[in-house]
Amino acid sequence: MKASIGGYARARSIEHALSLFAEADGAGRYLAGGQSLVAALNLGASAGDMLVDISGIEALRGVRIEGDRLVIGALTRHSEIERNDLVARHVPLLAKAAPLIAHDAIRNRGTIGGSLSHADPAAEYPACAVALDAIFNLEGPNGRRDVAASEFFKGLFETDRAEDEILTAVSVPVAQAGERHAILELTRRSGDYALAGLAIVVRGDRHRIGAFGLGDRPLLCEGAMAALDRGDVDAAATAIADDVDPMSDIQASADYRRHLAGVVLRRLAAELGVAR
Structure with missing residues (x-):
């Protein structure tokens, strides 16, 4: 089957993405790595959506240390997490989880933010986030808010993220000595x-x-x-x-x-x- 979409727009920034989503008048969907959304579109499980492509927003990429936490941008791909030295040193659980995700083709395109937002109950990253006591950074029309991983997942493919919000980053405590x-x-x-x-x-x-x-x-x-x-x-x-x-x-x-x-x-x- 071929995907049926209502339109496509490529966002230049988080603010631009939020604006494009608002213009979609309730039919918007954020597109990151696309490994789950595009499959759903091809199967006809989702149709007529206006796709707001956030994959080019550099502010959503990268891994950095902020105080005693490791911050991972939502667009950081599984393959990057698998190879990243900061992840391996400070949050080894994610480095160990990344190779378990599907296959190379998926890991080369899929993103941590996409996986967490999709909230498949059989996926590795959501359980890791709960075990790590991670915090999710969300941005929407009303500004930024932070949600604990233990409060983020609500049910089958259901999260605390509003449809117009973007998961921008995941913040995780760095591993302590002996952890x-x-x-x-x-x-x-x-x-x-x-x-x-x-x-x-x-x-x-x-x-x-x-x-x-x-x-x-x-x-x-x-x-x-x-x-x-x-x-x-x-x-x-x-x-x-x-x-x-x-x-x-x-x-x-x-x-x-x-x-x-x-x-x-x-x-x-x-x-x-x-x-x-």
């Missing part, structure tokens, strides 16, 4: 969406666990986190079955996904050296 990051997903084939996946951040003696493929949004697994804080892996593997809320589909049943969540947790706990 450990790990991510693991189970898929049928390399590049497939995860049947179950977990991203874990260990800061001091506290654990944060973001789950993906295990609910209608990335989930913070508080029961399993509390058990890992006590060093009890068995209790954590049991608790995570209650933390997640997977759906059954043609790939796997909800019960099987819960089982896989426990398997992934045990493997990551072993990798991170968590006591039993």
Whole structure:
């Protein structure tokens, strides 16, 4: 199928993009890497939209340190995150997650902002953002606002971002001395969406666990986190079955996904050296 769109305009700046979106009179859609939106257009899942192309806005690119946080521009591509020295040094979880995303062609075009805004519950970055306690920077007609990752994801492909807002950057605390990051997903084939996946951040003696493929949004697994804080892996593997809320589909049943969540947790706990 061919995409059906209502028009196309290339924005020169964030302000220009917001203006173009307002002129679309409710039919606007922001286009970044296009790896999800263009596929939806080609499938007829979205039609008649005025595409506001923000891919040329340089202010939305790049990785930089601001105080004790790493700021990643929303247009930074997956392949850039995979190779970036600042990401590898200060937020290794994202550097580890990037190679898990689909295939090279997708990673060369897809952007972190696009992935987070699309909010696929099986995607890696949203769960990483929740585990990292990231903050999302949004800009819209009423100015800028910041939203915690734990408050950003509302449901299946649903976020706190208003339709006319642009996710401009992601701000993440830089890793502290001794901090450990790990991510693991189970898929049928390399590049497939995860049947179950977990991203874990260990800061001091506290654990944060973001789950993906295990609910209608990335989930913070508080029961399993509390058990890992006590060093009890068995209790954590049991608790995570209650933390997640997977759906059954043609790939796997909800019960099987819960089982896989426990398997992934045990493997990551072993990798991170968590006591039993």
